[in-house]
Amino acid sequence: MSGSLNITAATVDPGLLDLPWALPLELWPEETIAALPKGISRHVVRFVNLSGYVVAIKETSAELAKREYDMLRTLQRLDIPCVDPVAVITNRTSATGEPLESVLVTRHLRFSLPYRAIYSQSLRPETATRLVDALAVLLVRLHVVGFFWGDVSLSNTLFRRDAGAFAAYLVDAETGQLYDGLSNGQRENDLEIARVNIAGELLDLQAGGRLDEDIDPVAISDGIVEKYRSLWKELTGTEVFDSSERWRINQRVERLNELGFDIEELAIRTDETGTQVRIQPKVVDAGHHSRRLLRLTGLDAQENQARRLLNDLDAYRLAFDKQDVDEEVVAHEWTARVFEPVIRAIPKELRGKLEPAEIFHQLLEHRWYLSQDSGRDVPLAEAMTSYIDTVLRHRRDEATIINPPTGTFTAPVDVLDDEDDWRSKV
Structure with a gap:
């Protein structure tokens, strides 16, 4: 390692000093490389254990x-999903003193x-649509805070499973610019870039025989335009109604909450006659259900996962007639009696397959299908x-497990069976 090496970081990990910076990244030894799936990049990228x-x-x-x-640090402060x-x-140099390219390190x-990497043999139509929908939501969130991406694509995005859907995270911010606000032209430019890039990426898969024959790449890519515009209108559009229909204010707030957004402020204006009301969300923020779940239980989950877990929590509260009990008390009880026993019952070697919240969601889905097929209420333990x-045993790992939790635990069957009693009441 050259003595002139310069590291810029909020907190420097000493392990960075042990990596072979005197070698071009493409020549790094195998023992330093972590075997994880990579997307397409114009740069040399490697995953490394640290x-x-x-x-x-x-x-x-x-400079870049x-x-x-x-x-990326700015986007994190704005609560945007990104790496x-x-x-x-x-200031990297080789052993012979030749300059090497600088690097960006992200977790x-x-x-x-x-x-x-989300598909095994071919990308199915419903999966392709869900990926594009997730990217549309991410693009809206970026535009709300004034970020022009400039290179919107599936390749510059990472996806996490989110209760049957996907949550999208920005990976590459190299071309991005942050403004006080975006014009319609800037937003439409980003949207057109997304449409063209997605079509190209899906056509590339099609040329390689890795796209379901029922998928029309152009139609799927056009879908981001429709999804984006409908969401943008719901989040920022002005709504006019008669003053006698003031209930529509709450209805608008509830629709936004269902989309996973909170409203910090509403602009409400009446006309001169007082017969019409005009409302428009002034500031919107995503993560309504995630924040509520985190506040109540301490569980950090994706938005759809959080919605599913909160539904189960609400069902638990109803089954035990605890509507008058403090919500946080019930949430603590549900976490200790329902969620945690389920997660601890997962064999140690399978805990890297999916996030705990996704496992819980899939278990509830699996139980519902089993009950439908058998015509009876299948116990949770079964x-x-x-x-x-x-x-679960047949899924590939979607996490690299390093230093997993020690010890194993099998949830007592009677604990899980107790929970089945309340589920049968709702």
Whole structure:
């Protein structure tokens, strides 16, 4: 390692000093590389084990690395789903003194996958649509805070499973610019870039025989335009109604909450006669259900996962007639009696398959289907055994497990059976 090596980071991990910075990234030895699926990139990118976690290292120019590092940190402060910037390494030289490219180091997003790794043989139509929908939601969130991406694509995005859907995370902010607000022209430009890039990526899969024959790449890519515009209108559009229909204000708020957004402020204006009311959300923020779940239980989950877990919590509260009990008390009880026993019952070797919240969601889905097929209310313990043996064991890992929790625990069957009693009441 050259003595002139320069590391820029909020907190420097000493393990960074032990990596072979005197070698071009493409020549790094296999023992330093973490075997994780990669997306397509114009740069050389490698995943590397570092101090008990995995980082992605991208070679680029010093100027671009520093700019992207700063941009990712800014987006994090704005609560935008994106990868976590770790460091910028500059002044790299080889053993013979030749200059090497600078690098940007980001933390690998656990349980996330590039779009090419989400399918095994071919990308199905419903999966392609869900990926594009997730990217549309991410693009809306970026535009709300004034971020122009400039290179919107599936390749520059990571996806996490989210209760039957996907949550999208920005990976590459190299071309992005942050403004006080975006014009319609800037938003439409980003949207057209997304449409063209997605069509190209899906056509590439089609040429390789890895796209379901029922998929029309152009139609799927056009879908992001429709999804984006409908969501943007719901979030920012003005609504006019008669003053006697004031209930529509709450209805608008509830619709936004269902989409996963909170409203910090509403602009409400009446006309001169007082017969019409005009409302428009002034500031919107995503993560309504995730924040509620985190506040009540301490569980950090994706938005759809959080909605599903909260529904189960509400069903638990109803079954035990605890509507008058403090919500936080009931949430603590549900977490201890329902969620945690289920997660602890997962065999140690299978815990890297999916996030805990996704496992819980899938277990509830599996139990529902078992009950439908058998015509009876299947106990949760029975559903758990079936889910582990027939579903979870056959999934590929979606996380790199490093230093997993020690010890094993099998939830007592009677604990799970007790919970079945309340489920049968609702």
